Amino acid sequence: MSNPFEILGLAPAFALDAAELExxxxxxxxxxxxxxxxxxxxxxxRHSLSRAMDINQAYRVLRDPASRAEALFELVGIHGLxxxxxxxxxxxxxxxxxxxxxxxxxxxxxxxxLRELEQNMTARQQQVEEALGQAFAxxxxxxxxxxxxxxxxxxxxxxxxxxxxxxxxxxxREEVAAIEDEL
Amino acid sequence: xxxxxxxxxxxxxxxxxxLGTTHSVVAFVRDAHPFAITTCDGGPLLPSVVHYGGHGExxxxxxxxxxxxxEPERTIASAKRFMGRGAADAQxxxxxxxxxxxxxxxxxxxxxxxxxxxxxxxxxxxxxxILRSLKxxxxxxxxxxxxxxxxxxAYFDDAQRQATRDAARLAGIEVLxxxxxxxxxxxxxxxxxxxxxxxxxxxxxxxxFDITILHLDDGVFQVKSTGGxxxxxxxxxxxxxxxxxxTAMGFEDPTAAPKSxxxxxxxxxxxxxxxxxxxxxxxxxxxxxxxxxVRVRLTRDEFDAWISxxxxxxxxxxxxxxxxxxxxxxxxxxxxxxxxxxxxxxVRSYVAELFGKPPLANIDPDLVVAYGAALQADLLGRxxxxxxxxxxxxxxxxxxxxxxxxxxxxxxxxxxxxxxxATFTTYADNQTGFELHVVQGERxxxxxxxxxxxxxxxxxxxxxxxxARLEVSFHVDENSLLQVHARxxxxxxxxxxxxKPSYGLTDExxxxxxxxxxxxxxxxxxxxxxxxxxxxxxxVLLATRKALSADADLLAAGExxxxxxxxEQLQHAIEPGGANASRIGALTQALDDATHAFAGKRxxxxxxxxxxxxxxxxxxxxxxxxxGVEAHLEEHEERRQ
Numbered sequence: 001m002s003n004p005f006e007i008l009g010l011a012p013a014f015a016l017d018a019a020e021l022e023x024x025x026x027x028x029x030x031x032x033x034x035x036x037x038x039x040x041x042x043x044x045x046r047h048s049l050s051r052a053m054d055i056n057q058a059y060r061v062l063r064d065p066a067s068r069a070e071a072l073f074e075l076v077g078i079h080g081l082x083x084x085x086x087x088x089x090x091x092x093x094x095x096x097x098x099x100x101x102x103x104x105x106x107x108x109x110x111x112x113x114l115r116e117l118e119q120n121m122t123a124r125q126q127q128v129e130e131a132l133g134q135a136f137a138x139x140x141x142x143x144x145x146x147x148x149x150x151x152x153x154x155x156x157x158x159x160x161x162x163x164x165x166x167x168x169x170x171x172x173r174e175e176v177a178a179i180e181d182e183l
Numbered sequence: 184x185x186x187x188x189x190x191x192x193x194x195x196x197x198x199x200x201x202l203g204t205t206h207s208v209v210a211f212v213r214d215a216h217p218f219a220i221t222t223c224d225g226g227p228l229l230p231s232v233v234h235y236g237g238h239g240e241x242x243x244x245x246x247x248x249x250x251x252x253x254e255p256e257r258t259i260a261s262a263k264r265f266m267g268r269g270a271a272d273a274q275x276x277x278x279x280x281x282x283x284x285x286x287x288x289x290x291x292x293x294x295x296x297x298x299x300x301x302x303x304x305x306x307x308x309x310x311x312x313i314l315r316s317l318k319x320x321x322x323x324x325x326x327x328x329x330x331x332x333x334x335x336x337a338y339f340d341d342a343q344r345q346a347t348r349d350a351a352r353l354a355g356i357e358v359l360x361x362x363x364x365x366x367x368x369x370x371x372x373x374x375x376x377x378x379x380x381x382x383x384x385x386x387x388x389x390x391x392f393d394i395t396i397l398h399l400d401d402g403v404f405q406v407k408s409t410g411g412x413x414x415x416x417x418x419x420x421x422x423x424x425x426x427x428x429x430t431a432m433g434f435e436d437p438t439a440a441p442k443s444x445x446x447x448x449x450x451x452x453x454x455x456x457x458x459x460x461x462x463x464x465x466x467x468x469x470x471x472x473x474x475x476x477v478r479v480r481l482t483r484d485e486f487d488a489w490i491s492x493x494x495x496x497x498x499x500x501x502x503x504x505x506x507x508x509x510x511x512x513x514x515x516x517x518x519x520x521x522x523x524x525x526x527x528x529x530v531r532s533y534v535a536e537l538f539g540k541p542p543l544a545n546i547d548p549d550l551v552v553a554y555g556a557a558l559q560a561d562l563l564g565r566x567x568x569x570x571x572x573x574x575x576x577x578x579x580x581x582x583x584x585x586x587x588x589x590x591x592x593x594x595x596x597x598x599x600x601x602x603x604x605a606t607f608t609t610y611a612d613n614q615t616g617f618e619l620h621v622v623q624g625e626r627x628x629x630x631x632x633x634x635x636x637x638x639x640x641x642x643x644x645x646x647x648x649x650x651a652r653l654e655v656s657f658h659v660d661e662n663s664l665l666q667v668h669a670r671x672x673x674x675x676x677x678x679x680x681x682x683k684p685s686y687g688l689t690d691e692x693x694x695x696x697x698x699x700x701x702x703x704x705x706x707x708x709x710x711x712x713x714x715x716x717x718x719x720x721x722x723v724l725l726a727t728r729k730a731l732s733a734d735a736d737l738l739a740a741g742e743x744x745x746x747x748x749x750x751e752q753l754q755h756a757i758e759p760g761g762a763n764a765s766r767i768g769a770l771t772q773a774l775d776d777a778t779h780a781f782a783g784k785r786x787x788x789x790x791x792x793x794x795x796x797x798x799x800x801x802x803x804x805x806x807x808x809x810x811g812v813e814a815h816l817e818e819h820e821e822r823r824q
Contacts, residue, residue, distance in 0.1 A: 009794045022398075022405075023400075025598070026400060026403045026405060026573070027793050027794075028790065028793050028794070029403070029571065029573055029598075030403060030568075030571055030793065031789045031790055031792060031793035032786060032789055032790055032793070033571055033573070033661070034600065034660070034661040035562070035563060035571060035572065035661060036567075036568070036571060038359075038563045038564075039564070039565070039722060039725075039726055040726040040730070040782075041723045041726045041727050041730070041774070041775055041778055041782065042723065042771075042772075042775040043775050043776075043778045043779045043781070043782035043783075044726070044730070044778070044782035044785060044786065046779075046782070047782050047783045047785075047786040048786055049600055049660055049661065051786055051790060052600045052661070053600045053601055053602040053658060053659075054602070056597070056598040056599065056600060056601040057601050057602050057603055059598060060594075060597050060598070060601065060603075177503075177506060180502065180506075181499055181502075181503060
């Protein structure tokens with residue numbers, strides 16, 4: 001499949017306008033969705049289905065910040081990202097601390113405490129996403145100029161470090177959500 | 184009311200069916216407005232109750248309801264609760280009037296069977312009787328009935344959906360689409376109010392609870408998230424009351440009371456629930472176990488307390504759906520109530536507290552789902568441009584990995600149709616086969632999820648562990664049907680599997696039931712196949728002719744002549760005395776093959792038109808960016824040439 005930005009006709013960037021992304025998905029579905037071609041012949045219905053599948057997959061990838069980042073890494077030429085994950089020891093320590101706090105909240109069925117943790121982490125994710133937007137911009141420029149620093153340079157390191165942080169924050173939020181369901 | 188003039192050439196009318204737990208409704212659209220059809224009971228609501236008489240007669244609706252107390256075991260209510268469920272399911276142990284057949288083997292245990300005394304029936308067959316009765320009523324009113332959109336709870340899994348499809352097949356109904364109930368309700372509201380915004384649909388029916396968050400923007404209904412509980416509804420409220428009544432009557436273990444008593448008490452409980460929506464207290468007189476009477480006073484406060492745990496369960500699902508939709512309750516433009524159980528005052532006040540705003544219920548909550556289904560049937564029948572529904576996967580789809588964990592390939596609440604890929608590798612040296620287990624659900628372990636299919640990819644060359652790479656693709660079409668495709672990347676070895684969720688009835692078994700149900704068995708079956716093949720062929724012929732006149736400029740030299748030749752052959756085959764069903768099918772396929780390239784170009788044109796004028800600049804830059812960095816754009820190039 002071609003890259004998700006291209007499918008939706010968007011310029012590659014981490015900082016995407018969520019409303020614009022949604023709007024684009026809606027407009028494209030309006031044109032190609034199988035329900036709009038239900039009365040046509042099988043060939044046309046097949047083409048419409050495969051287009052709609054691509055559009056919705058691209059939307060799913062771009063809507064989620066982590067998979068959007070992965071798509072951008074792919075685009076600049078970084079494959080098999082997991083092996084090159086870099087984790088800041090300070091981040092690791094902080095996350096362990098937060099996790100202990102989460103355990104405590106769960107044990108005490110402390111709903112306000114849980115909400116506070118969730119709010120902090122949501123704010124944290126926003127910060128990380130903003131920083132990622134800034135980190136990806138030069139990386140995309142480098143890649144466009146076919147500059148080898150796109151695949152090995154301080155710009156890439158910065159983006160990867162932030163990406164790893166984003167994944168930690170998200171996993172933590174998923175756990176918070178699971179506990180919220182449980183309480 | 185408009186005078187109905189019978190036009191023998193009028194195309195068959197598509198219908199919408201709400202196949203509900205407690206009652207069912209069939210509706211159609213005339214002049215852009217939905218109307219409910221009067222059922223055999225004289226009103227729009229047909230109680231979803233089927234009675235099997237001792238001489239093979241089948242009674243549906245209110246007439247069947249009257250048998251619940253007299254012949255509880257031969258009278259099946261709420262069959263929907265058991266669709267696609269196995270004999271060991273927790274639902275079978277709840278307070279009820281039916282008797283379940285003991286499964287005699289492993290295969291039988293996968294599907295619940297009601298024991299009628301002189302035979303058994305599956306929930307699929309029971310539902311088919313209800314659908315047949317609805318179709319009959321629709322045919323009486325509309326003369327020619329086309330395909331149907333049938334609604335299902337959004338939270339139904341694939342097995343439950345497949346069971347519903349099979350019931351329709353048994354009833355001789357062509358399913359245009361299975362539509363999620365809350366989405367149907369939103370369609371009915373949205374098309375009426377034409378108001379844009381984000382809405383929550385809180386749907387508490389007889390046996391199921393669904394919550395859907397949906398965004399409406401100029402005719403595009405986009406489901407943002409959906410969630411719920413496929414075993415929670417108004418029936419549970421009745422049971423909560425009935426259990427207390429039975430205790431008061433002197434049955435220490437309510438589930439051990441005689442079925443006829445349970446039937447009586449359940450209907451008294453339902454009645455009490457309805458009356459408590461108006462009154463704040465009431466007194467019931469009941470027969471005491473062992474003789475005499477007992478008076479029981481029920482208050483609305485008590486009732487509210489009994490249903491509180493049920494409401495809490497809906498609250499959890501609501502919070503999760505909002506989270507998935509990335510919305511706060513304050514960001515919603517309205518909350519829509521659907522389902523008869525939302526008439527209970529405590530339900531309404533609970534919903535108002537949950538969302539911080541009073542809910543809307545201007546369309547009859549018992550009819551709104553059928554209205555939406557009829558509207559969707561109408562839209563599908565016309566390739567309409569006024570409205571489009573973008574629905575989501577209700578449950579995540581994944582693959583079992585080593586150690587029994589689930590790797591999610593498509594998370595819940597992904598817009599469909601959609602495709603996705605994932606790569607797996609071997610865990611042992613010289614491993615020559617991959618076993619793939621496809622599961623559905625949100626739990627971490629595969630054994631806690633619903634198993635959809637298992638298949639094995641064999642013939643992988645022996646390589647060290649981790650060397651062979653298996654690419655698994657999932658494709659979910661607009662009907663939520665899943666196809667799984669596995670490919671070993673080093674050898675190119677491929678296998679494609681259509682994942683038909685199995686719930687205990689095989690295709691052959693359904694076919695047999697179908698033949699049994701028809702008066703002249705096989706002969707009728709052939710007739711039906713021929714009729715269906717002719718309808719499909721006419722549809723394709725019409726669509727192809729339209730396409731030829733609209734986009735003739737896209738045809739390559741010689742392409743038109745080939746298409747015309749196929750059209751002529753097919754046209755000839757469907758005339759009276761023409762070809763048989765298989766031949767018509769083959770010729771339809773030939774026409775389809777001939778139009779493949781043309782259809783692709785037409786889709787490109789539609790796609791470009793959608794992008795055109797919007798942000799062409801962004802598209803051009805994106806292509807340039809992409810060209811500079813990646814080589815995987817040949818596909819795009821091909822498309823442009």
